[in-house]
Amino acid sequence: MVTGALLFSSFSHFRRAWLPPVLTGPRRSYSQDDALSQYLHRSLVPTMHYQKSLPRLPIPKLEDTIRRYLIAQKPLLDEDQFRKTEQLAGNFGNGIGRELHDQLVAKDKQNKHTSYISGPWFDMYLQAREPVVLNFNPFMAFSPDPKPEYNNQLVKATNMTVSALRFLKTLRAGILEPEVFHLNPSKSDTPLFKKCIRFVPSSLSWFGAYMMNAYPLDMSQYFRLFNSTRLPKPKKDELFTDEHERHLLVLRNGNFYVFDVIDRNGDIVKPSEIQAHLKFILSDNTPAPAFPLAYLTTENRDTWATLRQELLDNGNREALRKVDSAIFCLCLDDFPIKDLNHLSHTMLHGDGINRWYDKSFNLILAKDGSAAIHFEHSWGDGVAVLRFQNEVFKDSTEFPAITPQSQPTACDSVRAVEKLNFKLNDALKEGITKAKQKFDATVKTLTLETFRFKRGGKEFIKTQKLSPDAVVQLVFQMAFLRQYDQTVATYESCSTAAFKHGRTETIRPASVYTKVCSEALARRLGKHSPMELRQMLTECSKYHSQLTKEAALGQGFDRHLYGLRCEAESQGISLPDFYKDQAYAWINHNILSTSTLSSSAVFMGGFGPVVPDGFGIAYGIHDNWIGCNVSAYPSRNALEFLQCVHKSLDDIFDILQGKEISN
Structure with missing residues (x-):
């Protein structure tokens, strides 16, 4: 079986839970009376050809999960709170957490037809x-x-x-x-490749696609x-x-x-x-x-x-x-x-x-x-x-x-x-x-407010060698800090459909990098040169891209910790102290819940806040503009938040375009 590490080394672009599939199906041409008008197209490769050989969703190493969890907690806690959380996490990793992890791994080995998160996620x-x-x-x-x-x-x-x-x-x-993510479409998204791969047994078909830098995705849903x-x-x-x-x-x-x-x-x-x-x-x-x-x-x-x-x-x-x-x-x-x-x-x-x-x-x-x-x-x-x-x-x-x-x-x-x-x-x-x-x-x-930023979009951001998604997620951090003087738990959904029965993993956009950058721009803390501010943007972008890759490969921490908690419940074990920590409750109280979608078929999207004092942020990063649709209940002001988003985007675009940041 190809390991997650091998996937990581070559799978350099990743799909978020809302991103569109690459539509490469053969298009038809017929008169309305033609029998083919009953179908969208007729794929050379059977729809479920790759399903049997999809790689399994990995269970991260426990020490990696705890390390990633503590890194994500760092910008949300003061020093005393962090020390307490760090101690509880250490005790968990060296004690009951290790037992639960071993049990989860053993159960996963006995259920190779699915993923360790599929059952608990349906139940959730x-x-x-x-x-x-x-x-x-x-x-x-x-x-x-x-x-x-x-x-x-x-x-x-x-x-x-x-x-x-x-x-x-x-x-x-x-x-x-079939749903396939093509890293090199000129080789893998061709009639010749499809004519060949359809004769590869379904138990091996994924590997054939992988050899051509193509990644079939789970279609079990x-x-x-x-x-x-x-x-x-x-x-x-x-x-x-x-x-x-x-x-x-x-x-x-x-x-x-x-x-x-x-x-x-x-x-x-x-x-x-x-x-x-x-x-x-x-x-x-x-x-x-x-x-x-x-x-x-x-x-x-x-x-x-x-x-x-x-x-x-x-x-x-x-x-x-x-x-x-x-x-x-x-x-x-x-x-x-x-x-x-x-x-x-x-x-x-x-x-x-x-x-x-x-x-x-x-x-x-x-x-x-x-x-x-x-x-x-x-x-x-x-x-x-x-x-x-x-x-x-x-x-x-x-x-x-x-x-x-x-x-x-x-x-x-x-x-x-x-x-x-x-x-x-x-x-x-x-x-x-x-x-x-x-x-x-x-x-x-419920309040719903929409917003369009027209100074630029992903085309310009990419010319600056930055991740468009990282920039927009940083903007949300800056906007909330500007509005409420806080850095809070933030959720971004990421698909794990590259694995059999994968669902989603969480990207945690609030980081020490976004906090430092947000404070420098929103609070104007310190006198930073344009070069220093630009370097901060670069650090935020690199770290967010790393988090995105890890999440897409099932190497986040949220699903693993949730799986361990479900394992404790199934074993009748009392809830470990780690999960009783107030900091654990805070990081799972996602005040900023975000999800992105981008497709020519989609005009806009939206969803409600996941907590009463939160924002539900659906956003799209288009070639030359950026759009947001924000929901909120009375404890939050969606219109004011979008005004702060606009100001934060202006600040970042001013930096990237070499202009003075306006107050």
């Missing part, structure tokens, strides 16, 4: 009792179709639905291009994209998938509709027929229900589990089964998007009536054609969802199933489209009313 999500909306589910908004007339709600909903179904069929037929729902259960939810069902779930004005989009032969229903059914739904004047059922998916999970059982017992089993097993949920909103903040609020949480937050994903289309994916997070990470979004955007814009001039098929939508009716007793009505009250009260407290 599914055991969480907080509502999924705002606490876990993010959104990613689509870029508008470059042809304005195709942004009509009905046209776009039809085209995106058909493209999503093409993705489904391509995936299930095993002809979706993909099957949960479709026909999947998170089901509320007492204490721990369940993931449900039924790949045999052929219907789409459509929500409009809080009403539920289902109709088949795959026929009995397994083919996609004619696009003009899908268009006709969606037009029928859009023309339905039925008002919103007095007690909109969707509010229940905004509830505490135990509360929702109790109410769901009440629903089942009250004669709604078949209707719920159709909701849970639907291919996905298409949400048609009856209003246009006013501005970027309205877009964020609409796609992140909406009004609670027209979403089913437990579905693997909701495809949302506003009246003006603004579109987004809102997804439930327990089943998978941003890599799988963004691959889907990229493919749907590309297919629906380059190979649209219908045109603005297309006419719906004359068909009997009254019979084909079923409106689901739910029987509600007094207990359910009361549950929905309470859910609505709590949801509305929470949403009122």
